[in-house]
Amino acid sequence: MTDPPLPSGDQPLLRPHVFDGIQEYDQRLPNWWLMTFYIAIAWFVLYWTLYYQGGFFTSDSDRVTAQLQAIHQAKTKELEKLLSTLDNDVLWAWSEDPNIRREGQAIYSRICAACHAPDLSAKLAGAPLPGLPLNDEDWKYGSQPLDIFHMVSKGSPDKTAPVQMPPWESVLSPAEIAKVSAFVLSHHVHRPPPPAQP
Numbered sequence: 157m158t159d160p161p162l163p164s165g166d167q168p169l170l171r172p173h174v175f176d177g178i179q180e181y182d183q184r185l186p187n188w189w190l191m192t193f194y195i196a197i198a199w200f201v202l203y204w205t206l207y208y209q210g211g212f213f214t215s216d217s218d219r220v221t222a223q224l225q226a227i228h229q230a231k232t233k234e235l236e237k238l239l240s241t242l243d244n245d246v247l248w249a250w251s252e253d254p255n256i257r258r259e260g261q262a263i264y265s266r267i268c269a270a271c272h273a274p275d276l277s278a279k280l281a282g283a284p285l286p287g288l289p290l291n292d293e294d295w296k297y298g299s300q301p302l303d304i305f306h307m308v309s310k311g312s313p314d315k316t317a318p319v320q321m322p323p324w325e326s327v328l329s330p331a332e333i334a335k336v337s338a339f340v341l342s343h344h345v346h347r348p349p350p351p352a353q354p
């Protein structure tokens with residue numbers, strides 16, 4: 157195929173090649189287009205330098221990390237504050253408070269009932285569930301209120317056992333753990349701790 161003739165005068169220049177029957181004008185791009193293009197390039201260089209190299213702005217990931225750290229610190233502080241006042245007697249008292257019991261029961265139904273059964277027997281229609289019964293007097297990890305609180309926070313101490321209870325401290329706040337522990341305790345009678353063995 158032969159190239160088309162070149163135009164003359166004010167006509168836009170027709171490039172001397174044809175591909176698949178398509179011809180091309182050699183037009184100068186309009187100034188507004190070129191300016192936008194050059195400004196975009198300059199803006200990229202400025203932005204990249206300031207944002208990624210200069211450290212003048214906090215990036216999104218830094219902001220998320222800082223917020224997560226703040227949440228973690230707030231939780232730790234709340235835990236410290238709660239633990240400084242929380243003892244076995246306080247938890248026993250909470251277990252007799254109907255409002256706290258109701259809140260604890262709501263958490264229990266939402267999270268714990270799946271493995272420990274709604275009636276705490278760890279059995280559903282006679283079939284055993286994964287958890288241990290919480291309404292009997294057998295306690296594998298201690299019967300004192302703070303034993304229960306710590307078991308619920310940290311989960312099973314033996315992380316290699318085939319059947320374990322997950323830790324709940326990342327799901328529930330310390331106060332929620334105390335309330336759900338109080339709900340479990342409300343199914344028990346307040347007994348003084350056994351005397352220390354000589």
Ligand code: HEC
Pocket residue numbers: 264267268269270271272286287288290294295296297298304307308312313314317319320321322324336337340
């Ligand atoms: C995924 C199932 C599962 C869920 C959900 C679960 N547990 Fe457990 N829980 C277990 C298992 C399994 C054990 C026994 C762990 C072991 O032997 O190490 C256990 C043990 C316990 C114990 C210790 C019992 C003892 O005899 O010392 C307490 C207390 C307890 N769970 C309370 C709770 C509370 C409160 C919740 C809700 C916040 C909860 N569990 C949610 C599975 C679960």
